[in-house]
Amino acid sequence: MSQDCALSEPIAIYRMSYLLHVAQDTNLLPRAAQKATELKVCGYMMYTHSGHAVSGELEGTRENLKQMLMWLEQEMPKGSEKPRLGHYQQQLKAKYDDFFCC
Numbered sequence: 740m741s742q743d744c745a746l747s748e749p750i751a752i753y754r755m756s757y758l759l760h761v762a763q764d765t766n767l768l769p770r771a772a773q774k775a776t777e778l779k780v781c782g783y784m785m786y787t788h789s790g791h792a793v794s795g796e797l798e799g800t801r802e803n804l805k806q807m808l809m810w811l812e813q814e815m816p817k818g819s820e821k822p823r824l825g826h827y828q829q830q831l832k833a834k835y836d837d838f839f840c841c
Contacts, residue, residue, distance in 0.1 A: 752833050754782070754798040756825035757808070761793055762816045768793075768840035771811065775838035780807045785841045798835050801827060 761767060771784050771793075780799040787794055797804050804827070812822060 750800060752798060752830045753801050753804060753827045754796055754830050754834060755804060755827050756794070756796050757811075758787070758792055758794045758823040759811055759815055760791060760819040760822070761814060763790060767814060770814075772838050772840055774810050775807060778803045778807050778810075780804065781833065781835035781838050783835070783839050783841060796835075798830070798833060 768784060768786075775781070775797075778799065780797055780803050782795055782797040782799075784793050784795040786792070797807055799807070808822075808824070815822070
């Protein structure tokens with residue numbers, strides 16, 4: 740007796756770096772971590788030395804990364820500088836296990 744087993748395609752994982760100018764909001768990092776968990780996005784976020792921007796890396800599916808970036812852009816103050824985003828880089832395996840703030 741034979742069984743047909745369908746092998747699923749591996750999920751493509753992408754990583755990208757970013758720099759976003761944000762208002763000084765002490766609650767941004769915890770909210771971003773919660774949103775990343777909801778969207779199944781891993782990576783990290785930290786304030787830059789100036790305290791007026793956050794930078795880090797995001798890792799996940801292309802669609803989840805797009806949703807996370809849209810959410811982050813909504814958190815930016817009106818009239819702020821355009822975000823600097825790296826290119827999507829497909830990964831052979833995930834680098835991060837979760838999302839963390841530092």
